Amino acid sequence: MPGKSATIRLHVNGEEHTLAVPVQRTLLEALRYDLGLTGSKQGCDKGDCGACTVLADGEAILSCITLAADAQDRKITTIEGLASPAGLDPVQRAFADCGALQCGFCQPGMMLSARALLNTCAHPSLAQIKDALSGNLCRCTGYTKIYEAVQVAAGMRGPASRQPVASERAPASDSVAHAVKEIVP
Amino acid sequence: MMTLPPVEVLRPSSVAEAVEALQKHPGSRVLAGGTDIVPNLKYGMYDTQHLVALRGLSKELRYVRLQNDLHLGALCTIDQLAHDETIRRCAPALAEACSQVAGPQLRRMGTLGGNLCLDTRCVYINQSYFWRNALGFCLKKDGTVCHVVAGGQRCVAAASNDTAPVLLALGATIKIVSPRGERELPLRDFYLADGIHNTVLRPDELLTGIRLPKDAFAKRQGFAKLRTRAAIDFPSLNMAVALEIEKGTVKSVSLAVGALAARPALIKGLDDLNGQKADARLAEELARRAHKQCKPLTNIGVDPDWRRDVLPVLVRRMVLRAAATAAAAS
Structure with missing residues (x-):
């Protein structure tokens, strides 16, 4: 069963992205496979290891157990967004x-x-x-x-x-x- | 890589809409912080077609209110409760338990309601579909045998929520809303001894908050947790005590222990301890009774014999610690 898809808007590393994804897409999957931001790692994929940690409004959360759609109203920062044009964080x-x-x-x-x-x-x-x-x-x-x-x-x-x-x-x-x-x- | 099964996600914006959605879609499940249900869905533990996501209710259900009693919304995050000044003052054991739940990211995501409704856990169920299939499944999902208790007909997966023993010991009440209205229930009547579905919550009911009676604030409270690592791990044992002490004498005592079987256990028959001195002998006696009534099983991947041996030690230390604290201010 392919399931339903939805259009979501993600605010990642200062950029807006509009994506069509299955509704059960996790934030980690959206980052890695829809946006190509593979810096966030897929470790245990069940919320134990912390390899998928991203910042949501500056707060560390686990992207592998967060639905992408639930991250829409938050500013997401991944490791790719940590450095600024001025140099490394x-x-x-x-x-x-x-x-x-x-x-x-x-x-x-x-x-x-x-x-x-x-x-x-x-x-x-x-x-x-x-x-x-x-x-x-x-x-x-x-x-x-x-x-x-x-x-x-x-x-x-x-x-x-x-x-x-x-x-x-x-x-x-x-x-x-x-x-x-x-x-x- | 574990993907979520295809589901439909409903996004109500009020409690009324949420319970209506639950009623309209039989078999639907609630998604709050997602720290328990998302991994379980990835494991194929539920045949759910619909998720009712509560993100739109966070304004409504994220309150900490002190009005005579202490009222807590079900969508308060565990991290919020661990740091809240009112809770640290009125229910220090709850703040302590919350600070020991999982790891920091999970505490920020997980909610109080989610912790109280946490699905029971077992080494034979919290595994991938492939793993469970290879073993021939078990009672809790898809199978007919229990791998923990030979010939067992009742699921004994362990209640693994750290807030439950504290709120049980303190005599908390929960608020449940359904399309038929609202009801209050003592937390001690909430849990069932059946790990397949270990609460009395009906499919269209939503736990919306808890109430901690004000007489709990004056009790000496304690919490203790045994786990393999100091972070992330679910409890191998957890326990809480609430002591009412007047002039060095016990007026009432309640003791709860979790991570044994499907229901967090309130230790029975402690009334005869009322009137005794709150001293080391009381701690010893509580430890002895807890040891007698609690029988850890092989449902958790930590040696049950060792857990049983260490249980009275933890109870004794916790009671001594609690008795030595000043009563919480009301």
Whole structure:
């Protein structure tokens, strides 16, 4: 049974989109498959893992269990909309500087949850950071650097200096962030 | 990737329209925060053709009002209740329970009404259609056998809502609206011991709010939850206590435990404890009685023997914590 379709209007990353979708289309499916915004990840697809986290009016929600039609009256921000023409969002820069990723799959959700936290609390405690990110699973279990990155993004500390192993010439953290900035349109 | 089955979504803009829609479309289900029903629909747990989405009612049903009693709208989000100053003052155990529901995104989406009406959960039902089919299905949906209780004829999927034990212990009442009008029901009469449909809610009825009587505000309240991780997980056990204490002596006590079977359990026969001193021996006695009456099953993927062993420990600690708190201000 193909089911009914509906015309919906989504406000995503500052742009209006009008879409014809099945009424049961989730916001995540609309973002990924109708708008091509594949930065929001399809992890568990049942609201457990947080990989699909997007911001709705600045609030972190799970797009895999939200109907696209229910997001019509809200301003949606995905990871693609976090950077501005002026450059990376401080959260993105800090995650790059701190190397706060391993496989990277959870990062879009992590960064949006971090952004939502910093929007409401400029200088969060470590406990507040842990709580705000507790709905985002990292299966590489690299939480230490992620928490550090949020503190860096809040301007509460600099990236921890890590001594590179003698044999490897790691680029300075500044140039890593610089390189990331360059590939962002 | 799990897609939702084709459904029609109805969008009423008032309670009256919502219950009319429920009545007009038999088998329809309510969609509020969507944190429970959407994954369940993806699992193929319901044959629903129509969803009645309550987003248009959020202005009407998102109130926290203190008028003698405490009135809460069914569409208050869990996150809202966890942070609300009035609730932290009058019903601190409810705020505590809400702050421990799932994770932050889910608390922002999920609602109080949704939590009270949460479908029961079991390791043999909250699985994909493929998984359930491979096992030959179960009592709750599409099958005839129970994989938890051999030969069992009644579904024992677990009530997994964290707000239910607190509101049960505090003696809350719920407000139900249908096309026939409105009725109030004590929450203790709301749940049934049948996991297939564990509430008395009829198909065309909508839970619109709860009322917490003002005598609950003066009670010492406690909540405790056992779960594998400190976030996201449903409870492996949850419990709440409400103690009425006067001059160090118990005037009344009620204790509720959830995540056992289909109905959150109110521990029975505690009246003889009235008049006793509110001390460590009382906590010990409540723990002993809870241990005797609560028998965790294999419906949750956490060892039932361990859950039974740890249950009295959690009860004892919770009661001691609650007894030590100052009575909530009214």
